[in-house]
Amino acid sequence: MKVLSSRFASERDFVARYLFPTLKTASEELGVSDIVDLYVEKAVDGIADLVAEKAGKQLFVIEAKFKKKVGSVERDIEPRDPDVIRQAVQYAALGGFPFYATCNVKRLILFQHKPTVKAFESELASYEYAQSPEWAKAILQIALGLVPISLKPMDDSLVDTLHEAFNDLYPEFLNSLRQRLRVKKFNERYLEWLESQGLEASDETNRLVAAQATYMELNKFLFYNVVRCIYPERLDSLKIEEHEDVAIRLSGFYDDIRKIDYAPIYERGILSEISLTRRGEVRIRTLLDTLCEFDFSGMESDFIGRIYEKLIPADERKRLGQFYTPPGNRGLHHTADDSG
Numbered sequence: 011m012k013v014l015s016s017r018f019a020s021e022r023d024f025v026a027r028y029l030f031p032t033l034k035t036a037s038e039e040l041g042v043s044d045i046v047d048l049y050v051e052k053a054v055d056g057i058a059d060l061v062a063e064k065a066g067k068q069l070f071v072i073e074a075k076f077k078k079k080v081g082s083v084e085r086d087i088e089p090r091d092p093d094v095i096r097q098a099v100q101y102a103a104l105g106g107f108p109f110y111a112t113c114n115v116k117r118l119i120l121f122q123h124k125p126t127v128k129a130f131e132s133e134l135a136s137y138e139y140a141q142s143p144e145w146a147k148a149i150l151q152i153a154l155g156l157v158p159i160s161l162k163p164m165d166d167s168l169v170d171t172l173h174e175a176f177n178d179l180y181p182e183f184l185n186s187l188r189q190r191l192r193v194k195k196f197n198e199r200y201l202e203w204l205e206s207q208g209l210e211a212s213d214e215t216n217r218l219v220a221a222q223a224t225y226m227e228l229n230k231f232l233f234y235n236v237v238r239c240i241y242p243e244r245l246d247s248l249k250i251e252e253h254e255d256v257a258i259r260l261s262g263f264y265d266d267i268r269k270i271d272y273a274p275i276y277e278r279g280i281l282s283e284i285s286l287t288r289r290g291e292v293r294i295r296t297l298l299d300t301l302c303e304f305d306f307s308g309m310e311s312d313f314i315g316r317i318y319e320k321l322i323p324a325d326e327r328k329r330l331g332q333f334y335t336p337p338g339n340r341g342l343h344h345t346a347d348d349s350g
Contacts, residue, residue, distance in 0.1 A: 017115075021074045024115060025059045026050050029072065033062065036146035042154060054105040061105075062153065069153040070109035072118075073098035078296070086292050089119045090171055090300045095129045109134075109153050116140075117174060120149050122161065130303045133162045136170045138177075168304060169320045172228050175297045176321070179227070182290035184220035190284060191216075203280045223281045225322060227294075231301060232314055233275055234267055239307040241270060248298050256291040 018024040030050055037043040045064050052061040054071060062069040075094045078087035087094060089112035102110040102123040111120045120134045134152060137145035151157045162170075190196050201211055209215050231248060238245040245266055250259045264276040286294065 021059065021076055022051065024076075025072075025074050028115075029060055029074065029113070032146045033060075033150065036144075036150055040147060040150055040156075042150065046150065046154075054101045056101065058101045058105070061107075062150075064154065068105055068107040070111060070120075070149065071098065071101045071105060071107045072111045072113060073101065074113050076114055086289075086296070087114065088174070088293075088296045088300065089113050089117055090130075090174075091296055092299055092303050095121075099123070099129055109149075111149065116178075118145060118149075120152065122159065127161075128303075130167065131161065131164060133167045134159055135162065136174070138174075164304070165317060165320065169317055171297070171300055172232070172317070172321050175293065176224055176228060178293045179290055180221055180224045182287040182293070183224045183227075183284055184217060186287050186290070187216055187220050187223070187284050196283065200280060219281065220284070223284050226281060228321070229314070230264065230276060231298065232317060233272065234263060235301055235304070235306045236314060237267060237270065237272065244270060247302060249302055250295055250298060252295075256294055257286055260294075 018027065030048055033048055034043070037046045037048075046069070047063045047066075049061045049063070051057050051059065054061065058071045059074045060072040062071075073094055075087050075089070075091070075097075078091060078093060089095075091112075094112045098110040098112050098121070101107065103125065108123055109120060110123055111118050113119070117136060117138045119136045121129060121132050122134050124132045135148065137148065139145060142148070152159055191200060204211055204215065234245070234248050238248070246263070248263060250256055268276050
């Protein structure tokens with residue numbers, strides 16, 4: 011089932027017309043509708059978007075959010091955005107809910123409320139509605155104790171964060187590439203580059219190039235955060251203020267890390283000329299906000315390689331073929347040793 015924001019007039023409309031009926035149907039199919047009660051906009055030291063209870067006892071609370079307003083600027087928001095999670099945690103803590111979830115019209119993230127554990131370390135599961143039609147049954151089974159639960163490993167939470175970003179950013183990179191190919195000079199250099207790579211110009215090749223460009227950008231974000239733990243005094247936090255231009259600010263971050271080393275990862279080439287669309291810029295802002303919540307300081311030297319291998323499925327690596335090159339970590343390992 012594909013959920014599109016254009017189908018819903020507001021967050022409340024989405025909760026009332028999609029979340030509530032889907033969870034209600036799931037409770038009936040599981041045979042628990044007689045003990046599970048669902049409420050839209052229930053007071054929990056504020057107004058929670060959706061609350062589930064079992065025989066009067068709290069099960070979980072859901073915070074739905076589409077937009078984020080920073081100053082006078084409003085932009086799309088993701089369920090992993092720190093502000094959205096903080097609001098959900100507050101509802102869970104004050105209302106006594108053992109589980110909480112954050113969501114938008116594409117996906118839902120389920121957490122276990124553990125006061126002594128950071129939110130980003132207490133994730134249980136994530137669901138894309140279109141790919142996980144049984145998501146409502148799954149969270150009800152978890153909340154009711156019908157299935158065993160365990161916190162998602164940090165590696166997996168990070169991979170899911172990046173994979174969700176890839177799904178959103180890849181179409182934007184592909185659209186941008188197609189637009190750039192209308193420019194004669196870029197088109198000529200692009201065709202020469204393809205020839206040097208032994209590739210034929212085709213729409214399928216363009217899709218491969220856009221996919222690789224997206225993966226490379228995500229790798230740059232990941233690598234930067236890890237290196238910043240080694241050189242905190244030389245690298246600023248990878249965060250872009252609302253008044254700052256995304257492309258210009260990223261270029262500045264990459265210039266700074268090239269001064270240390272890692273030029274191959276941050277080199278400027280034909281792929282770096284694929285400009286960001288407006289939606290792409292917005293998605294990158296919220297991704298960087300989320301990545302800032304992860305603690306990269308304790309990551310082992312093979313961390314990036316492991317994440318990258320998990321991020322790109324085997325069939326996708328095969329499809330990418332010669333484009334796929336796992337990021338090297340040997341330089342990172344030696345630099346980390348030298349810095350100590």
